[in-house]
Amino acid sequence: MNIGAYLKDNLYKFFAFIICYVFNLLIFFAFKVGKQVILSSTFLYLICFFLILFVPYFRKKKFYNDLLANISLLDKSYLVLETLSKPEFYEGELLYQALYEINKSMNENVRLIEEHLQNFKEYIEMWIHEVKIPLSTLVLISNNHKEQFDTKTKLQLKRLEDYIEQVLYYARCENAEKDYLIKEIDLSKVIKNVGLKNMDEILENKINFIVENVQYQVLTDSKWLEFILGQIINNSIKYKRDIDYSYIKITVEEQEEQTTLIIEDNGIGIKESDLKQVFDKSFTGENGRNTNQSTGMGLFIAKNMCKKLGHKIDIKSKYNEYTKVSITFAKNKYYDVLK
């Protein structure tokens, strides 16, 4: 509460005081009251005036100052009411009551929206499981009737599956609730699963899939990591360069405190101006505009998932040379002690 602003707001009290005082003086003069009486009553007037002016200021000051300070301190400022004690002046009580009611109705609103979101998420998850059944049937049928369905069908089915998975993980990682299980897993196994999943596309595009020294254990959720790796490898396939020898190379670097998984390709790379934004939602950049196949969601979801799992994801690239994505897993000393 700013004293200057408060005084300005109470300017009318000055005027009221002056008017009253002038009338009073006129009355005193009219009745020819003695100087002593005028002086002492002036003195009383002034005391009264200052009391009227400043007592409310000091009564309100603490409440409003706390309110403003706590709002700026809290990172969720809507919780401010919880930090304040109920004020002891009428205006404050009204404000407090109003804030309380507003909070309550907003909470209800938020709860409703959360409920909607949760229902929607559950529906999406269920829908994905349902849609996977006809999809698996299609995969089986195309496999059982190879003479009618060639690799093209297979690749399209794979694309369909990829997009479905993307929705699933988007729904999962956007939600506050915990949908993952972190345990010690073998990196080579995850890489194998991702490799097998993308094998047809890798071979179709004549890309060499090189995996070196990946026999490491890390703490993560294997399904989530499979998805993240899948997004990165998908990009490598999508943005390959038209050259004789293309590769995707996966290696692991182990340091004392952390393990880093590196996925490198010699594809078209990413322009420096785009590099900072590749993890942004719906960002497609120059490469996306050129190939017309980007949703701009893959890396965004991958980044979010890494954040949730506590991994660091980084990207380096040189246009027309290479792209290098690294995922860093922290080692947990506490976990080692437990073993």
Next chain:
Amino acid sequence: MIIEDDTIICNELSKLLENNNYETVILNDFKNAFNEILEASPDLILLDINIPFINGKTLLQNLRKVSNIPVIMVTSINQETDEALSISYGADDYITKPYNPTILLLRIGAVLRRTKTNYNTNANLFTYKDLEFDITKGTIKKDNIEITLTKNEIIIFSYLLNHQNKIVSRDELITAIWDTADYINDNTLTVNINRLRNKLKEIGYTDAIDTRKGLGYILS
């Protein structure tokens, strides 16, 4: 035995398995699943988690109390917690839909081999005509000549042997090799096949592996 409530998937799955020399039974009555399984006493069960009347996991738990029949869980739920739970209930493997058919077959083969070795020490020994093939040692033997195969050659030969007289596509062979984490490309497969051919030739099997253009290979 296939336990799955979607009939189309069931039929295609059983067709796939029968094409690969397995006999299949399909569970009919989900209300009576438990008894039907025991009656059929299959070598392996493919079990879907979402089946009517009884949850796949509960069925598995009940089954484990009385039987060690190998079970592969097949599900559309791609979640770590679910997998961990299924394995803890006694599933031998866990595969998510939509699965790659070749990989499904490889997993089935692996589970069967793993469980069979418990009773039968010779499960790793195969014969092809009068040739002996030892998977664990990685050797082929005829009379007294023994030739050692490389890892990839072993995989190729055993896959061809399992599908003897059937055309095996290059895709299937590459999948089988990738499954053991050797990420070869098309050319390497050709090289490996030629080496295997030469080794077979050395012990008198010329033209054992035939090329069918555009389709794959066949071991006759």
